[in-house]
Amino acid sequence: MEDLMEGNHHLLSDSSEAGSSSEGEHISSIPTRGEIAKLKAQKSLSRRKISESDVTTERDYVKLLDSEDKREIMETIRLNGGLKRNNEKEITNFSDDEMQGFQDEMLALTDNQIAIQKDSKRKIIEKAINEVPYRANEEWETQLLSKGNINKSNEKIITPLPVLFPDDDESGNSIERINEMVSKICLQRKKVEMRLQALEKTKIDLEKSKASLINKLIGN
Known part of the structure; x- marks a missing residue:
């Protein structure tokens, strides 16, 4: 009987020691305010470095889009003339006077x-x-x-008429002519x-x- 009571006493002492040790470990794993502030400063510094050095390309941007966004972008490109091919002539550097005839007038x-x-x-x-x-x-x-x-009604110089018949022509055919x-x-x-x-x-x-x-x- 004494042996049984002594065994139970040892079990209770062992369990209390285990609980106290686990509680100590739990308490020691909680960071202090100073450690939390230090972690925040490190994360902020790392984000700043990434934002300064990393350049997002069009390919990276497209990877972030879903299928609906991609469909809308392709529809917009199609409505604006489609993708420009390499063999197409580029139309650039036109002056305002040259483009004036192609501008849409106000509705x-x-x-x-x-x-x-x-x-x-x-x-x-x-x-x-x-x-x-x-x-x-x-x-x-x-x-x-x-x-x-x-x-020729406004001309100042009048063209002289030719002599139709000489003065000595007194034949009867003059009037008829x-x-x-x-x-x-x-x-x-x-x-x-x-x-x-x-x-x-x-x-x-x-x-x-x-x-x-x-x-x-x-x-x-």
């Missing part, structure tokens, strides 16, 4: 702005039409007017006037066609 929101833009387009188109270096129809019209002496010549001149003048009327009509039709074409171009 017209009000009726007044729309009217101003249409008027501006009309002036540009009419200026381009008027800058044609050679206009055959106007030259032909000028030649036709000059043939009939119709375009004069009448015949006057008839020819009148007929020629009438033909010229008819041609002028046809030209005026053609000119009016062309002006109408030009106005209609300009309106269509402005509308587009």
Whole structure:
């Protein structure tokens, strides 16, 4: 009986010693405030070194993206013309004057702005039409007017008429010849006037066609 009690006493003493030793180890594993501050300083220093030395590349950035982000980026690239190939010509270093014709104009929101833009387009188109270096129809019209002496009303020098018949010609055919010549001149003048009327009509039709074409171009 005494032996049994002595054995239990030894077991209790051993368990108490083990508990006290484990508690001591647990207490010794808890860092102090100074150690915690030192660890924080070391981590902050290591982060600063990484941020200063490490340069993130596009490849590293792409690795961080998920499939949805990659799909959105590829869609944006496709909408903006796709990836540039090596054999494509690079278009760079253009001046402002060279790129002015390719700039998008401001979107017209009000009726007044729309009217101003249409008027501006009309002036540009009419200026381009008027800058044609050679206009055959106007030259032909000028030649036709000059043939009939119709375009010489403002000339100060009058061309003298030739002597049709000598003074000693008193034959009866003089008046007939004069009448015949006057008839020819009148007929020629009438033909010229008819041609002028046809030209005026053609000119009016062309002006109408030009106005209609300009309106269509402005509308587009």
